[in-house]
Structure formats: structure tokens, C-alpha cells
Amino acid sequence: MKSFFDTVFHRSSVRSFTSDPVTEEEVESLLKAAMAAPSAVNRQPWEFITITDKGILEKLADRLPYAKMAKMAPLGIVVCADPDLAHEGKIEYAVIDAACACENLLLAADALGLGAVWTAVYPQPGREAIVRDVLQMPQKIIPLAFIPIGRPRGEERPKDKYKAEKVHREKW
Numbered sequence: 001m002k003s004f005f006d007t008v009f010h011r012s013s014v015r016s017f018t019s020d021p022v023t024e025e026e027v028e029s030l031l032k033a034a035m036a037a038p039s040a041v042n043r044q045p046w047e048f049i050t051i052t053d054k055g056i057l058e059k060l061a062d063r064l065p066y067a068k069m070a071k072m073a074p075l076g077i078v079v080c081a082d083p084d085l086a087h088e089g090k091i092e093y094a095v096i097d098a099a100c101a102c103e104n105l106l107l108a109a110d111a112l113g114l115g116a117v118w119t120a121v122y123p124q125p126g127r128e129a130i131v132r133d134v135l136q137m138p139q140k141i142i143p144l145a146f147i148p149i150g151r152p153r154g155e156e157r158p159k160d161k162y163k164a165e166k167v168h169r170e171k172w
């Protein structure tokens, strides 16, 4: 298993996958990592839909504008937010908390030698409607992100994003 910093600096969006499956154990590890994320008042207002059915992955790839890579992915996970479960019933907390779960999931994928990419669903009402329709989701649940996952076909080069000028010391 890679160190935390190796994983953080190695992770990058992966958009090309081999046809090898993701194992049940790996899926469980991804979901456990996602649910280990922080959340406001520990409300954990998230839900996860795992998809291995090729037909469903293809439907999402076809109907969502920037998720074509899902066609070749053996697994997709939709990370959802439930405002009813969130602190003060706020959509904002639900979305922030579910986004924390997404990042944990992306890092866990890298640590497992898998590749993944966050494809945007929220806050694009048209895309939310597509995902709700394809996955028969209740209207009140927010599909935050659709994350295709698989074994990387190539080697991605992580971007160096550190910028010293983004850091303000003591005052802006």
C-alpha cells in the first residue's frame, strides 16, 4: 500500500480503462474510504449507487456530456447527497459532505492501483435529471458525481498544482 503522500500526489483523473473487473473487495474498500470522510455534525448525508451493468454504464456515458469514458469502465459509482439527512437540512452541507466522500473515494482508488474520474452531475439540473431517470432515484436525492472506475490503461502524469502565491500568511 502506498503512503498517504504518495497517493495524494500520484492521483490524477483517469479516463481510459482496461476491461479487467474491479473486485468486490476493492469496491468495499472504496466505499469504506468514502464513508470515512468528515461531515458536518457527523450526519453522513450520503448514499452510493454502484453500477457494474454495462448497459447502464453505457446509458450514462451516452446521455451525460462529459462521461464518455464510462463506456469502457467496469465500475461506476454515483455519490449522492440527501439534504434531509444533512445538518440543518441544508443542501449545502449535504453537498459539501458528499464531496468529501468523493475525494476519499478518488484517493482510495489510486491507493488500490485503480483509476477514477469525477464527472460532474450536480449542479447541472439537466444532468441530475438524466441520472435520476437512468437509476430510478427519488427526486429529493442529489446525484452529486458519477465516478467511472477501473484499471488504468496507461500511466497518467499527475499535475503539480502547488502555487506559493495562493498561500496568505496571517492576512490576505
Ligand SMILES: Cc1cc2nc3c(=O)[nH]c(=O)nc-3n(C[C@H](O)[C@H](O)[C@H](O)COP(=O)(O)O)c2cc1C
Pocket (backbone or CB within 6 Å): 011, 012, 013, 014, 015, 066, 067, 117, 118, 119, 120, 159
Ligand atoms: C466538480 C468536478 C467536476 C468534474 N467534472 C468532470 C467531468 O464532467 N468530466 C471529466 O472528464 N472530468 C471532470 N472532472 C475532473 C477534472 O477535470 C480534473 O479533476 C481536473 O482537470 C484536474 O485534473 P486531475 O484530477 O488529474 O488532477 C471534474 C472534477 C470536479 C472536482
